[in-house]
Amino acid sequence: MRKYLFLILIVAVSASASEEKQTSPASGSTMYRFELSQPAIRITLPNLPRIEMLRHPLNGEKPHLRMMGNNQDINVLIITPTAEPGMTPIDCASASATSILARYEVQPQQVFRGRADENTFLLIYGYPQGEFVLLNAHVLSASKAGYCVEVHVSKISTSEADVSPWFNGFGESKIEEL
Numbered sequence: 001m002r003k004y005l006f007l008i009l010i011v012a013v014s015a016s017a018s019e020e021k022q023t024s025p026a027s028g029s030t031m032y033r034f035e036l037s038q039p040a041i042r043i044t045l046p047n048l049p050r051i052e053m054l055r056h057p058l059n060g061e062k063p064h065l066r067m068m069g070n071n072q073d074i075n076v077l078i079i080t081p082t083a084e085p086g087m088t089p090i091d092c093a094s095a096s097a098t099s100i101l102a103r104y105e106v107q108p109q110q111v112f113r114g115r116a117d118e119n120t121f122l123l124i125y126g127y128p129q130g131e132f133v134l135l136n137a138h139v140l141s142a143s144k145a146g147y148c149v150e151v152h153v154s155k156i157s158t159s160e161a162d163v164s165p166w167f168n169g170f171g172e173s174k175i176e177e178l
Contacts, residue, residue: 031044039080039147039149041149041176042177045076045139045151045153048153053067053078054067056068064082065077066078066080073155075152075155077152079151090121092141096140110126112124120140122171136153137169139170139173143177
C-alpha cells in the first residue's frame with residue numbers, strides 16, 4: 001500500500017455549525033454540507049456519511065482548532081489559522097500544504113495536489129502505518145474574514161480497494177463564503 005500515498009486537505013472554521021446532506025445533480029453523489037459562523041463559510045464534501053461536528057475540545061486554548069467529528073472510520077477536523085493580510089485562497093493552500101508535508105513527513109512526490117474550483121484546493125495522500133494505511137484528504141482555502149481554512153478528512157484503510165475511491169472522491173469539494 002506504500003505506493004498509494006495521497007493527501008487532501010480540507011479546512012473550515014467556526015464554533016457553531018449547521019449541516020445537511022444533499023445529492024449533487026452533476027454526479028449523483030451524496031454531498032455533505034456544513035456551515036460555520038466564524039468565519040462564515042460553507043464546506044461541501046462529497047461521498048461522506050453524516051458526521052456530527054462538535055467544537056474541538058482544545059478550541060478554548062487554541063481557537064484555530066474549530067470543529068471535529070467522526071462517523072465509524074472517517075474523521076473530520078476543521079482548522080482555521082489566522083491568515084496574513086492579503087493572503088488569497090491559493091496562498092493559504094500553499095502555506096497549509098507546506099505545513100502538512102512537514103508535519104506528516106510526506107514526500108512531495110507522494111502527494112496529489114489539485115484544484116476543485118477557483119478557491120478550493122486539494123491535497124491527497126496515504127500514510128502507511130504497519131498493517132494499514134491512513135488515507136488523508138485536505139481541502140484548503142481562505143476566507144475574507146482573515147483565516148486560512150483547512151478541512152482534514154481521514155480514514156483507516158486495510159484494503160487497496162479503498163485507495164482509488166478515496167483519491168477520486170473529493171473532486172467536488174468546495175469551501176465558499178456565506
